[in-house]
Amino acid sequence: xxxxxxRELVAAAAGLQLKWExxxxxxxxxxxxxxxxxxxxxxxxxxxxxxxxxxxxxxPVIDRLLQDLTGRIENAGQxxxxxxxxxxxxxxxxxxxVALAAFPYELEMIRRAEKQPFRDEQLLICGPSDLIILKxxxxxxxxxxxxxxxxxxxxxxxxxxxxxxxxxxxxxxxxEPEILDRLHNLQSELxx
Numbered sequence: 001x002x003x004x005x006x007r008e009l010v011a012a013a014a015g016l017q018l019k020w021e022x023x024x025x026x027x028x029x030x031x032x033x034x035x036x037x038x039x040x041x042x043x044x045x046x047x048x049x050x051x052x053x054x055x056x057x058x059x060p061v062i063d064r065l066l067q068d069l070t071g072r073i074e075n076a077g078q079x080x081x082x083x084x085x086x087x088x089x090x091x092x093x094x095x096x097x098v099a100l101a102a103f104p105y106e107l108e109m110i111r112r113a114e115k116q117p118f119r120d121e122q123l124l125i126c127g128p129s130d131l132i133i134l135k136x137x138x139x140x141x142x143x144x145x146x147x148x149x150x151x152x153x154x155x156x157x158x159x160x161x162x163x164x165x166x167x168x169x170x171x172x173x174x175x176e177p178e179i180l181d182r183l184h185n186l187q188s189e190l191x192x
Contacts, residue, residue: 006044007119009033012094013047014121019068025061026052028113029125030099030134037116038128038157040149046095050126052110055102062086065098105166109133128154129162136179137170144182151190158192 013029020027032044053061062077069088072095073079080086086098101110109130115122126134128150135143135150151158164180171179 008092008094009044009047010118010121012090012092013123015090016047016049016096017124023064026110028110029123030131033123034125034131035146037125038131038150038154039146040153046097048097050099050101050106050110052107053100053102058100069096128157129159132163133166136167136183137174139176139179148186151186151192155192
């Protein structure tokens with residue numbers, strides 16, 4: 001879907017939140033919506049969320065999600081089992097990317113998430129420290145632009161001990177320890 005008004009994204013996320021809370025899912029919103037709140041606002045065209053599945057319990061969660069959402073690709077459920085992300089659309093046609101969370105860090109991130117004001121809604125989004133961890137781990141150019149904005153706008157809310165300890169583990173798992181160096185360089189540049 002092309003450019004979407006932020007109101008549509010917030011409405012879509014609020015609808016998902018209502019449904020997922022009723023189902024007892026553990027989840028939070030990440031990505032562009034979280035950046036809108038904690039960083040420099042930018043255009044985003046989809047809703048990014050993470051839903052706790054654990055390892056081995058993905059299929060029932062995927063099947064339940066697909067009862068309310070439509071796959072954007074052929075065999076979206078099978079793709080999600082392999083790639084740990086379910087690519088779907090809601091009934092309005094808003095694209096939704098649902099990451100299937102299974103690592104202890106992801107569960108802790110979800111547990112730390114709090115509802116934050118978005119227009120007339122309260123959306124359960126990850127905190128700014130967790131958003132930096134996720135963005136640094138993804139390690140794309142756009143992510144580093146987002147991290148800069150989060151560090152500027154939400155500096156006083158950042159838990160650097162959490163960021164450092166979690167990101168060190170994740171960067172080593174990814175065999176990209178230079179991620180931490182890049183983050184430290186940005187901290188120095190911004191004098192944080």
